[in-house]
Amino acid sequence: MANNTGNPVGSTAAKDLSDNAENLDKFANGDDYEYDDRLGRSRKSLKWIEDAALAIPAIDAAMRSEQQAERAIIAKSEAEAARDAAQLSSGVYGDTDEGLVKTPVGSFFSVPSPDSKQYLILYQNVAGTALEVDRYPNSKAIEDIGIEDQSTDVSGLVFAVVDDEGRRTWIEAGKDGRPSAHAAEKIGEVLTAENAPGLAEGVAAKAVDEVGIEALSTLNDLAFAVVDDAGRRTWVEVGKDGGPSAHAAEKIGEMLTVENAPALTEGVAAKAVAESIDAVGIEALSALNDLAFAVVDDEGRRTWLEAGKDGKPTQRAIDAIVKKLPGGLGEAPATYQSGVKGALGIVSGPNITCWGDSMTAGAGGGGTTYPAVLQSLLTAAGYTSTVFNRGVGGENAPTICARAGGNPFIALPVGGVIPATTTAFEIILQAINGQVTKPLMQGASSYTGRLGNVPGTFSRTVVDTVYTYFFTRTTAGAEVVANRPLPLYLDIGDQARDDITIIWIGQNGPNDVRAIQDAKAIIQRMTALDKRYLVISKPGGSSTSDVDDAAWFAEFGRRFIPIRQYLVKYGLADAGIEPTAQDITDMANGTVPTSLRFDGVHWLAPGYTILANIIFQRIIELEWI
CATH class of the missing domain: 3.40.50.1110 (SGNH hydrolase)
Structure with a gap:
């Protein structure tokens, strides 16, 4: 039975400790996706996080599908651009009368647009009458909507979102995983002290409540793998049995040592109430320079699912995994060697x-x-x-x-x-x-x-x-x-x-x-x-x-x-x-x-x-x- 004293975070009162223990049990062992903490705030459970992780295959498939669609759009855009260029090259005249006189019937001509946000108006000479075909925006119109013609070198990009005409938006990532120079410029143009107070005043620490991933209702095939932009495997893989693949287990095993995973050799002592909601293992995302892959929530905060540039779990991922090991798992058998990276069926050996x-x-x-x-x-x-x-x-x-x-x-x-x-x-x-x-x-x-x-x-x-x-x-x-x-x-x-x-x-x-x-x-x-x-x-x-x-x-x-x-x-x-x-x-x-x-x-x-x-x-x- 919850006490709900309303005491602030950090309280060591017995009733608050009891409420924390009850909430920890709901978080770790409950079947519900959400529970209320002792301050009345809704929190996500471990069950929700596990199911959310299973959504990654669908998300990955959707992204691949989107990328294929984008390639088709770009190809279509290039073809249309070639068509438009051919039409525009037919001639630009001062007005439609001049264009009709100098353009054969059935051919195209252009005249300057009087609109301040347009460049040219394309016409076709149809039996001596100027039929308007299309209007072309000028650079000012493009700048106003934050999209520019994708004519610059994009070889330094690993990801870019373009509009249906194949033109760049502000959503781009360079090969280092950070915003491209173009993206940074566009972001900088709209950030102010009013809409981004964190720039001027600092961002107050927030409790973790959402990770922005919805659980899938069904998964016909549990097997999936997360790869980097070159198609190389990271350690984040799930086999068809729902457990880590052999490759994932190998990468995890390579990183677990006595130093960073003492639970494997010493056992996990029973813990009292978790210090705070940070047991979820999500923290503010400050930088990703050393990461090849990371799953973040809708506010850009890190989850435990991340891989370094070598394709192996990061130290932060290892710490999160070890933290979740049940107490009995760390009781090593007599054959365990202190130098072996793993125990109890995690890795083969030592014999x-x-x-x-x-x-x-x-x-x-x-x-x-x-x-x-x-x-x-x-x-x-x-x-x-x-x-x-x-x-x-x-x-x-x-x-x-x-x-x-x-x-x-x-x-x-x-x-x-x-x-x-x-x-x-x-x-x-x-x-x-x-x-x-x-x-x-x-x-x-x-x-x-x-x-x-x-x-x-x-x-x-x-x-x-x-x-x-x-x-x-x-x-x-x-x-x-x-x-x-x-x-x-x-x-x-x-x-x-x-x-x-x-x-x-x-x-x-x-x-x-x-x-x-x-x-x-x-x-x-x-x-x-x-x-x-x-x-x-x-x-x-x-x-x-x-x-x-x-x-x-x-x-x-x-x-x-x-x-x-x-x-x-x-x-x-x-x-x-x-x-x-x-x-x-x-x-x-x-x-x-x-x-x-x-x-x-x-x-x-x-x-x-x-x-x-x-x-x-x-x-x-x-x-x-």
């Missing part, structure tokens, strides 16, 4: 899981594997991350993807049921999108996991190179009808979903297109908002494989490591090995030098060591540790 085939397993390395070397590098640098080697020789991309749970194994019990007992029963693995998986051919002979919703062990037997697969439930229970294929997820895949993921697949087929699809499926399976992963190129091949690497880079960008090309150019130098004649031939063909290879594909220890160092440096570059 690292390496998925792959015999190359990840370290075939030919004499006991040296890149995951083991990477672990040594991390430990020596003081990091507590654990690196897991999930390489199994001979496996193709669909099989590795299934082990990781990206596209799980699909199994059909031979008997059409999962028995009630803990007796092993045969299952038949189904093709995954046309590709047969071949698990358990090397490495482990069994994995724990779950068939459908039933926990158990996935195993195999081998008789004359024929593999037969089985599943054994962990505990007895009710028989489950299973006359249709069921997903089979392995525990090792579930356990790795929170980790930084290294993916090295495709050498064993089936092809690059499918391998890229499987890599993306493994990434999609990761749980963090900011999914942190690296993808390694196939180790074998020659220069003809460069086109394959280009396809991988197109998908993964800086998170892709073209290791074959690197070893061709720098491998021997990094390993301190003098090239042989065969090495020189190999490098000319774009093949990993023989001195670094155990056989046609697999590497010796120096090759795996070089890869581990590249991964280590890339993880540091991307600020994942």
